[in-house]
Amino acid sequence: MDDRPGSALRTLEIRRNLREEITETLRAAVISGELRPGVVHSAPQLAAQFGVSATPVREAMLDLAKEGLIEALRYKGFRVTEPTGKDLDDLSELRSLIEVPTVRRIADAGVDPAAIERLRPLAAETEAAAARQDLIAHVTADMEFHLRLLALADNPHLVETVRSLRAQSRIYGLRSLAERGELVASAREHTQLLDLVAAADAPGAERLMRRHIGHLRGIWARAEPESSPTRSNAGQLGTSAPRKRRR
Numbered sequence: 001m002d003d004r005p006g007s008a009l010r011t012l013e014i015r016r017n018l019r020e021e022i023t024e025t026l027r028a029a030v031i032s033g034e035l036r037p038g039v040v041h042s043a044p045q046l047a048a049q050f051g052v053s054a055t056p057v058r059e060a061m062l063d064l065a066k067e068g069l070i071e072a073l074r075y076k077g078f079r080v081t082e083p084t085g086k087d088l089d090d091l092s093e094l095r096s097l098i099e100v101p102t103v104r105r106i107a108d109a110g111v112d113p114a115a116i117e118r119l120r121p122l123a124a125e126t127e128a129a130a131a132r133q134d135l136i137a138h139v140t141a142d143m144e145f146h147l148r149l150l151a152l153a154d155n156p157h158l159v160e161t162v163r164s165l166r167a168q169s170r171i172y173g174l175r176s177l178a179e180r181g182e183l184v185a186s187a188r189e190h191t192q193l194l195d196l197v198a199a200a201d202a203p204g205a206e207r208l209m210r211r212h213i214g215h216l217r218g219i220w221a222r223a224e225p226e227s228s229p230t231r232s233n234a235g236q237l238g239t240s241a242p243r244k245r246r247r
């Protein structure tokens with residue numbers, strides 16, 4: 001038993017990190033469609049897959065319910081909310097309105113080369129995750145890449161707005177795209193985007209960012225959740241989630 005002073009605080013810290021990590025993983029699972037909409041998921045079932053107790057999973061679920069990603073069902077668990085095609089279209093439109101001109105502005109203003117270099121490992125991670133068909137890792141790295149790129153415009157409100165828009169979006173066709181090997185090409189655009197920003201090619205960065213968002217819109221339009229393979233259920237989540245755990 002660890003009774004040194006501060007150990008309770010450390011325990012709290014570990015628990016908070018675990019909760020954040022589980023929230024992040026579940027969020028990516030919802031966005032990628034790996035956690036299927038319409039199905040009832042329970043905290044104990046997911047906790048077993050994460051190899052943790054149900055408490056941090058329940059807490060993570062409450063966080064996601066606040067974000068509107070899931071709907072809590074009393075005594076049963078939760079259900080992933082299902083945006084309509086129009087919802088997804090509207091979200092894409094908003095993202096384009098914000099992200100495309102912002103990326104242009106960043107390229108135009110010129111960026112410290114060191115800041116670009118710090119983003120390259122994330123660009124590489126989205127590509128590596130796409131290559132090994134780890135959709136949850138891909139979505140997580142993709143979200144972080146775009147938010148950190150946008151952060152270069154020095155407007156935290158803008159970054160938070162985009163985070164929320166992205167969290168509400170769904171990219172249902174991701175698995176079939178990964179299986180066809182096409183996700184890597186889309187992920188490679190992150191590195192190309194960094195090259196354009198580094199070269200201060202504002203029109204080029206704007207064009208690529210527009211195309212990049214357009215891809216996602218095309219992906220979900222081709223594949224609604226009903227038509228996604230049965231393996232994209234909660235069971236799949238368990239294969240990648242526990243390994244992500246850090247202590």
Ligand SMILES: [Zn+2]
Nearest residue numbers: 142146190212
């Ligand atoms: Zn991206």
